[in-house]
Amino acid sequence: MTEAGEQPGAPAPLPRELELVRALVVLPDRGVDKLMPVIEVLVQEKLDVVAVELGDEDLSALFPLYAFRACLGVAGITGAGDARRAVELGAAFALCPDPDDETLDVLRAGGIPVICEALTPGEVRAAWRRGVAAVEVRPADVMGDRYPKALPPMVPGVRLIASAQDVPTGRTWLNQGAVAIDVTDPVLSRVFVSGDHASLRKRAADAVRQVSRRH
Template sequence: MQETIAHEEIKRTGVIGIIRVPTAEDLIKIAEALYAGGLTCIEVTMNTPGALKFLESARSRLPNIVLGAGTVLDGISAREALLAGAQFLVTPTVELDILEVAHRYGVPAVIGAMTPTEILAAWEAGATFVKVFPASVLGPRYLQEIHGPLPQIPLVPTGGITAENAAEFIRAGAVAVCAGSWLVDRKALIEGRYDALTERARKLMEVVKKAREA
């Protein structure tokens, strides 16, 4: 598949920020805060209330952000997300119908997998990137072991990624990392401290950049 802006931006920056919050309130403010920290690729999960409405409004209000839909579980949801404005799709598991939709509309698909068999199957089915999940359980060493025999597969660890461990995953062979709960800190949101999200985004971007340059 020809590279899209989303594909190129994920590869260039090496970071996808995940927004998964219990209410639709302030989704735009959260995205703006992350962007202020240098994060340009943002995924909003489909189990976030108002996710589709956010995608519809954010494409015009946040033109410099590459927006994706995450936790996509079936082809119908994938199509709805793309029609709402999503520029890439992210799944927690290997879902071939979602890949079919992604290919049909020419958008990147970050397909979730855990075992070597799942990872290879996702790649051979046409995944743009393979999301290694849950990274918090598997760890950087697991990613390194997978990368050894399968260096051609662009791996994106997800789950428990922070500024403290992101560099380890990059050095283990990750082309990018996905960060969610650490990045969009729930306590900071409750207190309305969006600057804290900006600072976390900035720190994560710096860590990944340095790890790539090392």
């Protein structure tokens, strides 16, 4: 029987930038004109590991623009067609909630590290065995305050990313060995409704300060 730390083949590793920043932000499909000011603020505040949800918008101009300033990935991949778009865009990583085998094969062939979602220990182990770069625990706060400490020993060797509703909760996961946290909700808030980029800047800077603390 395959153990949690064993994977089929060698998946593309997580981007080094994600391991250094220890946080990522997922942007919704809102069109390039609305995305660019938000990405610019995040990059300036050093919260520069960002995934953009695939949708109907053409993102081909966005990725080359930030190729040397940000670690830009894609989110919301639901099938092999989306995976091929990710490869064509040159995505640094891909967030796939529950990819099928064909989708994983396309992303692996394109050298794109895959992050998929799970919650319970059994789900996390099953996801890891599929040869992904990391497993995002989502929603990370639904299992209670003890889960950040309880889960890692039950899934030894698994690289975990935690999605939490607030940064302090996310820091608990980091302190228990998570590779990174998803700070989308506390950082973005309602910026695409309010257009308040000054407040976004403050939240991003605060998130970076909290995440950079080791204890």
